[in-house]
Amino acid sequence: MRSVTALLFVVGLLYPQLVSAADKPNIVFILADDMGYSDLGCYGGDIETPNLDQLAAQGLRFTQFYNTARCWPSRAALMTGYYAQQVHRDALPGLGGGGGGKRQAWARLLPDFxxxxxxxxxxxxxxxxxGKVLPAGFDRSLDMRNQGNFxxxxxxxxxxxPIQPAADESDYYATTAVVDHAIDCLQEHAEKYAEQPFFHYVAFIAPHFPLHAKPEDIARYQDNYVAGWDQMRQQRFARQQELGLMETELSALEPDVGPPYHFPEALKKLGPGEINRPLPWEELTAEQQRFQxxxxxxxxxxxxxxDQEIGRLIAQxxxxxQLDNTIIFFASDNGASAEIMVRHxxxxxxxxxxxxxxxxxxxxxxxxxCNTPFRRHKTWVHEGGISTPLIVHWPAGIKAHGQLRQTPAHMVDIVPTILDVLDIEKPAEWNGQPIxxxxxxxxxxxxxxxxxIEHDLLWWLHEGNRAIRIGDWKLVAAKGDAWELYDLRTDRAESHDLAQQHPQKxxxxxxxxxxxxxxxQELAAKTAPQKSSPKPKRKQ
Structure with a gap:
């Protein structure tokens, strides 16, 4: 592997005025939760995201970056560099694993390296x-386990x-609290550890359900979407075409595809304004349109x-x-969610x-x-479930400003990317166990x-939904359905199934x-997919 000195020399031939080799870059990885591919302005969205848009304008946007379609598998892939199924963090036929699965001893998280x-x-x-956070290699942590009340x-x-909440929580909001803690960590770092580089994993819950927001933030968007999802999709798609994000057509809505899990009692509680199918907007009642x-x-x-809180993080x-010498990544753990439920x-x-x-x-x-121009949602492994923005900002190491990167890539690529940047070789074993x-x-x-960046393949499996991408070809199937085949060079929207034309492919x-x-399965079977302590069942 090239040394940091050699790396900076090579890049410096192209881009002068880089930091010296002695200045190891800091790493900040920011992860959103249940955010759609087109929610950011720099990916065609209508939501005000000036801070992330500025990072993109001064850095790179990847157009074909993938997650795993679900929150915990994406986090396992991001922090270990393995597919979640390889480390017991998503289920395999006959072997178990999943949200309660426990990683093998060799499946270390990035901080350990x-x-x-x-x-x-x-x-x-x-x-x-x-497992807990500090034994996984972190020096400080805010573990936001309350994901049912922002x-x-x-x-x-x-x-x-455990935290003892303040008696008066009237000013508390989870998204703000995440960055309050991050800034506190960074301020302490500047005061006590300024000679050391840092890695900071900033994992928002937003915009995961329940939809909780500050009244003043809601007010700015209150009437922005009364024209409906049909118009919103068309407008976002038009902006994506102007930005040159991809060559495709806009996928068609699938009015027969609802939430991945059906909770009829929840629909009753939510009232007549709720609807669990993406019907044409004009077919909705006035009450349904207003509610949606x-x-x-x-x-x-x-x-x-x-985005506002990310602005505070950038200001810190x-x-x-340290902004110039910090590599900032931003992504989402899965596509926007079609789920409808009531819990907590x-x-x-x-x-x-x-x-x-x-x-x-x-x-x-x-x-x-929100997943424009793609099909399906979180939990599915069609493009809508697994496509995420990836912004990379690093002024000291990336001279390109506002450029697109078209290479297919995946959460499993983040660990090797960071280790490559830092010229860190992963050990061959951990506590005597080969890695x-x-x-x-x-x-x-x-x-x-x-x-x-040439991958032999990219691979997905989640709750029976399965897919593989080899080059520009993608084979995908929802649980229980036949394989569909798409040429993603011109059909990222997965609108034209070519399975009948190319049976050999x-x-x-x-x-x-x-x-x-x-x-x-062979790798995972070498160690039993142990389960963490079971959590109490949630009531609807």
Whole structure:
């Protein structure tokens, strides 16, 4: 592997005035939750996201970056560099694993590889990885376990110890609290550890349901979506075409596809304004249109507030004179969610929408619009479920401003990318156990130019939904359905199934999917997919 000195020399031939090799870059990875591909302005959205848009304008946007379609598998892939199924963090046929699965001892998280090289490691926000945070290599943590009420810290943990919430939480909002903690960590770092680089994992809950937002944020979007999801999709798609994000047509709405899980009692609680299918907007009643538009306004307010808080984080990096020498990544853990449910504290239909007493979910209509131009949603492995923005900002190491990177890439690529940038070689074993080869590739070459990083394949399996991408071909199937085949060069929207025209290609790719499944099962089977302590069942 090239040394940091050699790396900076090579890049410096192209881009002068880089930091010296002695200045190891800091790393900040910001992760949104349930945010759609087109929710950011720089990806065609209508929500005000000036801070993320500015990072994109001064850095790179990846157009074909993938997650795993679900929150906990994406976090496992991001932090380990393995497919979640390989490390017991998503289920495999006959082997179990999943949200309660426990990683193998060799499946270390990124901080364990950074700490020996002088890095301090911080975590602020959602965890959703097995085990506690500090033993996973972090020096400080806010573990935001309360994911059912954005207006209370009840149930959260600081450095793995339960929080005692303030008696008056009237000013508390989870998205703000994430960055309050991140800034506190960075201020302490500047005061006590300024000679060391840092890795900071900032994992927002927003805009995951329940749709909870500050009234003043909701007010800015209150009437922005009354024209409906059909118009919103068309407008976002037009902006995406202007931005040159991809060559495709806009996918058609699928009025027969609703939430991935059906909770009829929840629909009753939510009232006549709720609808669990993305029907043409004009077919909705006036009450349904108003209810749906209000939900989208709250979702937009949550994304807007997240961007505002990211602005505060950026300001802190500037105050430390560390923004130029910090690699900032931004992505989402899955596509926007079509789920509709009521849990945690329940839903009071008389309370102001978006307040703590309400429990609203975006649902499949506006979820489809947030995932423009793609099909399907979170949990599915069609493009709508697995496509995420990826912004990379690093003034000291990336000279390109506002450029697109078209290479297909995946969450499993983040660990090898960071290790490559830092010239860190992963150890061959951990506590005497060999560390198996990981599937990811370094994206570092794409920082300098728009080049394709060659993967043998990219692979998905989640709750029976399965897919594989080899080159520009993608084979995909929802649970229980036949394989569909798409040429993603011109059809990222997965509108033209070519399975009948290319049966041999289907056969070849299905065989490759099965080989990867078998290899994954073989690796996972070497250790039993132990389960973490079971959580109490949630009531509807």
């Amino acid at each position: 950074l700490a020996p090289h002088g890095y301090r490691n911080y975590h602020s926000g959602k965890w959703h990885i097995d 207006f209370s810290a009840q149930g959260n943990a600081i450095d793995d110890q 538009a209000t939900k989208m306004a709250i979702h937009a307010a949550m994304v807007d507030r997240m 990096l500037k105050a430390m004179d 504290g329940g839903h009071d239909p008389t309370a102001p929408p978006g307040s703590a007493a309400t429990y609203l979910c975006l649902g499949p209509g506006f979820s489809s619009a 198996p080869p990981a599937p990811g590739k370094s994206l570092l070459p794409a920082f300098a130019e728009d080049k394709t 289907v056969q070849q790719m299905a065989a490759a999917w099965n080989r990867q499944l078998a290899d994954t």
